[in-house]
Amino acid sequence: MSKVKVPYIAPSEITPEFVGQSRRRWLQQAGFGVAAALASDAFGLRDAMSATLPPSLPNSTYQLDEKLTSEKDITTYNNFYEFGTDKSDPSRYAGAMQTEPWTVSIEGEVEHPGVYDMDSLLKLASMEERVYRLRCVEAWSMVIPWQGYSLAILLKKVGPTSKAKYVEFVTVEQPKNMRGISAHILDWPYVEALRIDEAMHPLTLLTFGLYGKSLPNQNGAPVRVVVPWKYGFKSGKSIVKIRLTEQQPVTSWVKIAPSEYGFYGNVNPQVPHPRWSQATERRIGAGVFAPRAETLMFNGYADQVATLYTGMDLKRNF
Numbered sequence: 001m002s003k004v005k006v007p008y009i010a011p012s013e014i015t016p017e018f019v020g021q022s023r024r025r026w027l028q029q030a031g032f033g034v035a036a037a038l039a040s041d042a043f044g045l046r047d048a049m050s051a052t053l054p055p056s057l058p059n060s061t062y063q064l065d066e067k068l069t070s071e072k073d074i075t076t077y078n079n080f081y082e083f084g085t086d087k088s089d090p091s092r093y094a095g096a097m098q099t100e101p102w103t104v105s106i107e108g109e110v111e112h113p114g115v116y117d118m119d120s121l122l123k124l125a126s127m128e129e130r131v132y133r134l135r136c137v138e139a140w141s142m143v144i145p146w147q148g149y150s151l152a153i154l155l156k157k158v159g160p161t162s163k164a165k166y167v168e169f170v171t172v173e174q175p176k177n178m179r180g181i182s183a184h185i186l187d188w189p190y191v192e193a194l195r196i197d198e199a200m201h202p203l204t205l206l207t208f209g210l211y212g213k214s215l216p217n218q219n220g221a222p223v224r225v226v227v228p229w230k231y232g233f234k235s236g237k238s239i240v241k242i243r244l245t246e247q248q249p250v251t252s253w254v255k256i257a258p259s260e261y262g263f264y265g266n267v268n269p270q271v272p273h274p275r276w277s278q279a280t281e282r283r284i285g286a287g288v289f290a291p292r293a294e295t296l297m298f299n300g301y302a303d304q305v306a307t308l309y310t311g312m313d314l315k316r317n318f
């Protein structure tokens with residue numbers, strides 16, 4: 001049974017009044033953001049863009065009826081190796097990343113290549129709030145209310161050519177501002193990629209915020225990808241380039257450790273990582289005595305995405 005739950009708000013309930021309420025809630029948050037910015041600076045949180053992040057409505061199709069991970073855990077327990085390999089490094093050091101101005105270049109096998117600034121990206125579609133589980137390969141998980149819209153909206157706008165088989169995501173590279181880059185853990189810039197049908201799947205989210213605020217730097221400001229049925233490493237942060245290609249891109253983790261990290265990175269409790277089981281997960285924030293949770297196939301999204309892999313050997317294509 002899939003754990004992904006249906007509407008906690010039916011489309012019929014999204015009345016003008018609800019939109020009004022949601023907008024009021026948004027404005028409150030935006031106002032609150034000024035005061036919160038002072039407090040949150042201690043965590044290196046970034047709130048400058050929240051004033052321009054449009055209000056978002058809960059998505060009625062893709063929700064999860066699980067307890068949300070706290071904002072504090074989501075923003076202080078991170079993987080962003082450009083800032084160091086310790087879970088606390090990103091929240092300590094990502095404040096140095098320059099996120100304004102920011103552009104995302106869309107290139108390769110597309111009919112309409114181009115460079116988008118944040119305003120034009122934000123205007124492209126209305127913002128939805130979607131609660132997804134982020135499942136990291138080292139067997140921990142969080143449940144996060146993200147804000148964004150389906151990447152498919154952007155991809156359809158630029159028009160993939162008939163040769164476009166893969167979509168590559170490239171993270172910004174700022175050696176002076178990213179203290180982890182000098183340690184050659186990975187071959188920078190961080191590169192991730194999806195097959196085009198995975199990238200076009202409505203679950204794949206182009207993500208601008210979490211908990212009603214623009215993304216903190218440590219979570220991939222100002223724009224990142226979230227692919228909820230895959231291990232966390234597939235969801236590239238702080239994206240500056242999206243390239244559509246005919247050949248399968250060589251992604252950062254596959255390049256450095258091909259026996260440990262596959263191109264697909266689908267959450268699969270039946271296929272252990274060479275150094276640890278992936279059958280269970282530790283919920284961040286649940287407390288040290290909380291029982292580990294059983295990891296679900298495709299992170300609980302099997303009903304939505306299993307057909308993408310029909311006929312594939314998932315032990316080989318891990």
Ligand SMILES: Nc1nc2c(c(=O)[nH]1)N[C@H]1C(S)=C(S)[C@@H](COP(=O)(O)O)O[C@H]1N2
Nearest residue numbers: 078079080081136171190219232233235237
């Ligand atoms: N550019 C970049 N993106 C990245 C990473 C990284 O090191 N660099 N780490 C990945 C991994 S391993 C995980 S688990 C998630 C963590 O996202 P979060 O810190 O927002 O929870 O980001 C992914 N995206």
Ligand SMILES: [Mo]
Nearest residue numbers: 136137232233
């Ligand atoms: Mo991860």
